[in-house]
Amino acid sequence: MILLMCNEVNAKKYKVNDVIENQFVMNKKFKLNLPEGKWTVVRSHGDFYYGLVSKIYVLVRLENNYVVESIEIAEMKTAGIYENIVNQAIYEAIFKNKYDGCYERPEYFVVEVYKKGSTHNCLVIDHSDVHKDFFTPDDPEISNAGIKKWIKENNIQLPRVGLSSFHAYFSRLAAGKWYLMQYGIDPKILNAPKNKFISEETSEYHKNNISNYPEHQKIMQKWVSISAKRHIEFENIIKMIERHKLDLSALLPSTSVSTKNLSSDILDQINKLNDLYKSGVLTKDEFEKAKKKILN
Numbered sequence: 151m152i153l154l155m156c157n158e159v160n161a162k163k164y165k166v167n168d169v170i171e172n173q174f175v176m177n178k179k180f181k182l183n184l185p186e187g188k189w190t191v192v193r194s195h196g197d198f199y200y201g202l203v204s205k206i207y208v209l210v211r212l213e214n215n216y217v218v219e220s221i222e223i224a225e226m227k228t229a230g231i232y233e234n235i236v237n238q239a240i241y242e243a244i245f246k247n248k249y250d251g252c253y254e255r256p257e258y259f260v261v262e263v264y265k266k267g268s269t270h271n272c273l274v275i276d277h278s279d280v281h282k283d284f285f286t287p288d289d290p291e292i293s294n295a296g297i298k299k300w301i302k303e304n305n306i307q308l309p310r311v312g313l314s315s316f317h318a319y320f321s322r323l324a325a326g327k328w329y330l331m332q333y334g335i336d337p338k339i340l341n342a343p344k345n346k347f348i349s350e351e352t353s354e355y356h357k358n359n360i361s362n363y364p365e366h367q368k369i370m371q372k373w374v375s376i377s378a379k380r381h382i383e384f385e386n387i388i389k390m391i392e393r394h395k396l397d398l399s400a401l402l403p404s405t406s407v408s409t410k411n412l413s414s415d416i417l418d419q420i421n422k423l424n425d426l427y428k429s430g431v432l433t434k435d436e437f438e439k440a441k442k443k444i445l446n
Contacts, residue, residue, distance in 0.1 A: 164191045187211045203227045216307045220334040229326035237268040249289040269321040273381045277355035280312040309336035315377035342369040
């Protein structure tokens with residue numbers, strides 16, 4: 151999604167080809183814990199446009215020059231700058247973009263959104279034909295020129311099928327900052343079965359097809375749970391206003407409690423218990439008793 155077309159300058163914190171582990175620091179208030187492994191910066195982009203300041207980074211995790219995971223992280227500071235015009239531009243980018251956005255589309259598996267006035271909190275989970283989306287996207291304004299150059303120079307290979315999650319938050323009540331993140335993975339890292347179909351419409355992961363492919367359905371359910379946990383972490387990192395948070399409890403199958411009003415510490419404890427239960431360390435009865443004790 152292209153947010154703003156303006157002159158590009160290098161962002162100061164990270165440079166292309168920098169390698170990061172453990173944590174990505176956008177600024178002192180926005181620190182993102184990275185999935186395990188070494189992450190390479192493939193885009194470092196900063197804009198200053200009539201008082202609007204934005205930073206965009208793209209990170210990838212490689213295995214033998216093959217992209218297995220990617221993260222795009224963006225922050226735009228809009229406080230006090232042409233507020234009505236900026237509010238409308240952000241609204242149209244998120245809710246009126248005919249190619250992608252925070253609204254129901256046939257290819258989206260999950261859409262969860264809070265919207266009131268100029269405020270939005272959005273989570274979208276879907277699948278993609280990676281080569282088409284990257285090299286010949288439907289949106290003509292997307293070029294990916296810098297990343298394409300990096301891929302060619304470094305002989306990098308992309309997966310054909312991907313799973314992704316999109317996370318966005320904007321509110322004038324939160325200093326007018328617009329935060330966006332997008333995760334992408336090759337489903338093979340979740341031990342997914344092979345795909346016979348590549349296109350977005352025919353993919354085994356498409357919500358209209360997935361019931362015919364139970365093994366792919368299990369992988370998508372796992373990805374939905376991972377993405378929901380990440381969105382909760384995203385909400386906590388940026389200290390989102392409580393009433394703007396999403397209730398994602400339905401996307402976390404082993405927890406029947408509402409996530410909206412729980413502290414990050416409690417959620418971390420429940421998620422750790424959930425991992426122990428799924429790995430077989432805890433029985434269902436032990437898991438439920440331990441969860442009840444934490445909640446009490």
